[in-house]
Amino acid sequence: MARTHILGYPRMGAKRELKFSLEAFWKGELSAESLQTTGQTLRAGHWKKQQNAGLSFVTAGDFSFYDHVLDHSVLFGAAPGRFGLQGRPLNENDYFSLARGNAAQPAMEMTKWFDTNYHFIVPELDADTVFSLTPQDYLKQLDEALAAGFEVKPVLLGPVSYLYLGKSKNADKLDFLDALAGQYAVLLNELQRRKITWLQIDEPILALDLDESWLNAFDQAYSRFKTERPKLLLTTYFDSVARYQDRIAALPVDGIHLDLVRAPEQLETWLATLPEEWVLSAGVIDGRNIWRNDLDKSLALLAPLAEKLGERLWIAPSCSLLHTPVTLAHETLLDSDMKSWLAFADEKLEELRILAKALDHGAQSVADELAVSRAAINSRAGSGRVHSQTVKARLAALDQINENRAAVFPERQAHHHARLNLPLLPTSTIGSFPQTAEIRASRAAFKKGDISPEQYDADMKQHIQYAIRQQEQLGLDVLVHGEAERNDMVEYFGEQLAGYVFTQNGWVQSYGSRCVKPPVIYGDVYRPSPMTVDIIRYAQSLTGKPVKGMLTGPVTMLQWSFVRDDQPRETTALQLALAIRDEVDDLQKAGIAVIQIDEPAFREGLPLQRANWAHYLAWAVRAFKLASSIAGNSTQIHTHMCYSEFNDILQAIAKMDADVITIETSRSRMELLDGFGKFSYPNEIGPGIYDIHSPRIPSVAEMEQLMRRAMAVIPVERLWINPDCGLKTRGWPETRAALQNMVDTARNLRSIASSEKIKNHIYSA
Ligand code: GLN
Numbered sequence: 019m020a021r022t023h024i025l026g027y028p029r030m031g032a033k034r035e036l037k038f039s040l041e042a043f044w045k046g047e048l049s050a051e052s053l054q055t056t057g058q059t060l061r062a063g064h065w066k067k068q069q070n071a072g073l074s075f076v077t078a079g080d081f082s083f084y085d086h087v088l089d090h091s092v093l094f095g096a097a098p099g100r101f102g103l104q105g106r107p108l109n110e111n112d113y114f115s116l117a118r119g120n121a122a123q124p125a126m127e128m129t130k131w132f133d134t135n136y137h138f139i140v141p142e143l144d145a146d147t148v149f150s151l152t153p154q155d156y157l158k159q160l161d162e163a164l165a166a167g168f169e170v171k172p173v174l175l176g177p178v179s180y181l182y183l184g185k186s187k188n189a190d191k192l193d194f195l196d197a198l199a200g201q202y203a204v205l206l207n208e209l210q211r212r213k214i215t216w217l218q219i220d221e222p223i224l225a226l227d228l229d230e231s232w233l234n235a236f237d238q239a240y241s242r243f244k245t246e247r248p249k250l251l252l253t254t255y256f257d258s259v260a261r262y263q264d265r266i267a268a269l270p271v272d273g274i275h276l277d278l279v280r281a282p283e284q285l286e287t288w289l290a291t292l293p294e295e296w297v298l299s300a301g302v303i304d305g306r307n308i309w310r311n312d313l314d315k316s317l318a319l320l321a322p323l324a325e326k327l328g329e330r331l332w333i334a335p336s337c338s339l340l341h342t343p344v345t346l347a348h349e350t351l352l353d354s355d356m357k358s359w360l361a362f363a364d365e366k367l368e369e370l371r372i373l374a375k376a377l378d379h380g381a382q383s384v385a386d387e388l389a390v391s392r393a394a395i396n397s398r399a400g401s402g403r404v405h406s407q408t409v410k411a412r413l414a415a416l417d418q419i420n421e422n423r424a425a426v427f428p429e430r431q432a433h434h435h436a437r438l439n440l441p442l443l444p445t446s447t448i449g450s451f452p453q454t455a456e457i458r459a460s461r462a463a464f465k466k467g468d469i470s471p472e473q474y475d476a477d478m479k480q481h482i483q484y485a486i487r488q489q490e491q492l493g494l495d496v497l498v499h500g501e502a503e504r505n506d507m508v509e510y511f512g513e514q515l516a517g518y519v520f521t522q523n524g525w526v527q528s529y530g531s532r533c534v535k536p537p538v539i540y541g542d543v544y545r546p547s548p549m550t551v552d553i554i555r556y557a558q559s560l561t562g563k564p565v566k567g568m569l570t571g572p573v574t575m576l577q578w579s580f581v582r583d584d585q586p587r588e589t590t591a592l593q594l595a596l597a598i599r600d601e602v603d604d605l606q607k608a609g610i611a612v613i614q615i616d617e618p619a620f621r622e623g624l625p626l627q628r629a630n631w632a633h634y635l636a637w638a639v640r641a642f643k644l645a646s647s648i649a650g651n652s653t654q655i656h657t658h659m660c661y662s663e664f665n666d667i668l669q670a671i672a673k674m675d676a677d678v679i680t681i682e683t684s685r686s687r688m689e690l691l692d693g694f695g696k697f698s699y700p701n702e703i704g705p706g707i708y709d710i711h712s713p714r715i716p717s718v719a720e721m722e723q724l725m726r727r728a729m730a731v732i733p734v735e736r737l738w739i740n741p742d743c744g745l746k747t748r749g750w751p752e753t754r755a756a757l758q759n760m761v762d763t764a765r766n767l768r769s770i771a772s773s774e775k776i777k778n779h780i781y782s783a
């Protein structure tokens with residue numbers, strides 16, 4: 019009998035119940051008790067679904083009111099000392115103050131969970147951190163599930179991953195290991211008392227490049243778990259863990275979960291060496307994507323495993339279903355074909371049920387289900403909606419396109435100077451201006467059909483005109499249209515490209531109560547007609563200053579969508595690149611001199627293991643170049659990146675050969691620029707000097723100081739002055755004030771530069 023389980027279930031609820039309860043609680047409109055009830059109801063529902071699908075276990079401990087890593091900080095009594103919460107159990111307000119900050123303390127730091135778009139709260143450790151188990155909330159959830167009579171498999175994030183993901187101010191993180199592992203051991207013992215048979219212990223960092231000290235940390239921590247405890251299923255995901263196979267196999271655990279969607283090749287290694295008593299949990303259903311599983315293919319993989327391992331084979335999705343939407347049940351606008359190709363969390367539970375039944379009772383026992391699945395797989399594979407011969411032919415002929423710009427950068431730069439006639443240290447912004455209540459109201463009315471497309475269009479033009487006037491008054495040099503017409507930088511383009519489809523409820527948690535609804539790339543991508551040309555041409559008609567064309571780059575389009583799994587990601591990226599290339603060409607033909615291709619997610623797509631970086635960077639750079647190389651020498655290509663670590667990919671960024679890169683730097687106080695300076699980045703750079711995440715208005719003195727640091731490492735002739743990122747979340751008053759200071763900063767620095775004081779004054783700053 020194959021056992022079935024999941025690593026975790028999405029927390030938000032099919033109708034985002036948790037989001038709405040959380041936000042009501044934060045506003046003071048919902049009591050703590052009602053919020054707890056929402057949590058309880060959701061959990062009970064999730065377990066019921068797992069039971070209905072016949073899973074061998076229901077998974078508990080995966081729910082969180084904000085984030086599971088934060089919950090572990092609380093569980094082990096490691097709330098940062100600065101919040102003053104030591105020595106008492108936390109109530110709801112205490113808990114959320116850690117995640118969201120309060121009047122006295124800024125929130126704990128948040129960062130991306132591996133290569134997903136989920137953000138976790140970074141454990142904040144310092145020399146004073148003392149771990150002390152505070153298991154009430156965690157055990158309460160398990161007890162709920164136990165009381166309802168389920169076979170419960172709780173989940174914990176393992177101690178080594180917890181520490182690895184944390185940040186320590188003044189102590190070596192590994193110095194905490196013994197103390198923390200000791201507290202885990204106490205908890206394991208408590209689970210044993212509750213007659214829990216299996217615990218899922220997640221150690222996702224095993225998919226990363228680990229040095230010897232972290233590998234040793236596993237031996238050290240897990241050697242503490244030899245006491246009375248449930249059996250341990252060590253869970254890994256997001257990449258192969260085959261290279262640490264001998265180290266992992268020596269750990270005192272009772273089984274391993276492998277991500278066989280991301281890294282199917284590791285199965286062979288593991289089958290050859292799996293310790294005799296261990297179970298193998300085969301993650302064969304994609305927990306990161308929304309495509310229906312090819313059940314025949316999965317069965318072909320699983321049948322020999324079942325033969326070999328018998329009871330020791332478990333079947334599961336590749337990773338927690340946290341990264342997929344809840345259910346297709348409420349998707350009323352997808353046609354039946356499209357719907358049949360997809361599987362959200364609930365449909366994945368059903369796939370597990372079918373797979374297990376087929377293994378246990380033979381394929382005939384689920385003949386109907388398999389037939390339905392097969393029909394859907396075949397319909398998708400052969401669909402004319404998925405495959406465009408024109409796109410494929412164009413892709414096959416890529417080698418006939420010159421992926422380089424016609425001239426080298428210094429030559430292009432001369433053209434730009436002649437055409438644009440910009441001052442030293444030109445000022446610009448990243449693209450979006452405040453998405454005001456009026457803009458949102460107009461869009462909502464348009465979507466509901468309350469106003470006509472013509473009215474909507476006229477409204478948007480008015481907002482664009484307003485943005486242009488503001489920028490002219492402020493004295494900015496290169497203007498933007500403000501992106502009023504864009505709800506989202508990916509959705510806006512996805513809606514106009516062939517190969518994209520949108521769901522109504524395909525929400526995935528991003529952080530806390532925030533969810534994103536990634537569009538779905540299901541087919542060959544192309545651009546049926548120009549997407550932004552009319553609007554940019556309109557904006558340009560309003561001013562004598564250059565207005566930037568504003569596009570989203572191929573890698574970001576890919577990274578923030580659910581991507582088709584029937585061809586390599588790079589193929590889809592190149593298709594997107596060609597579509598954007600067409601748009602770049604049309605924009606320049608319409609007389610637009612400056613075109614920005616945003617790639618904020620460029621770094622995010624980087625593989626978890628360094629050995630795979632070169633391949634990714636090669637195609638990601640190629641996609642950008644393909645999109646931009648159609649630009650003539652006098653067209654200035656910008657790109658924009660933000661909120662990532664760029665120093666280790668500077669070479670690749672330089673290879674993109676954008677004429678100008680604007681990049682977020684103000685939060686790190688220009689540290690990033692050291693990298694650009696040392697590496698001597700060859701083209702122009704606009705380091706962000708205004709942190710757009712805060713309503714705070716940076717002063718001229720402050721911005722000047724930041725720019726001086728930039729000028730110390732990058733020649734002034736190659737610098738631009740701009741904010742960190744788009745201004746869509748800001749209000750107009752603070753935006754205006756901050757941009758005024760930014761323009762004044764530029765003027766001050768220009769006069770210093772021109773009065774020849776530049777060397778002594780600036781380079782010594
Ligand atoms: N052009 C986009 C904007 O200004 C860029 C957003 C981003 O970098 N995420 O909003």
Ligand code: ZN
Nearest residue numbers: 618660743744
């Ligand atoms: Zn940005």
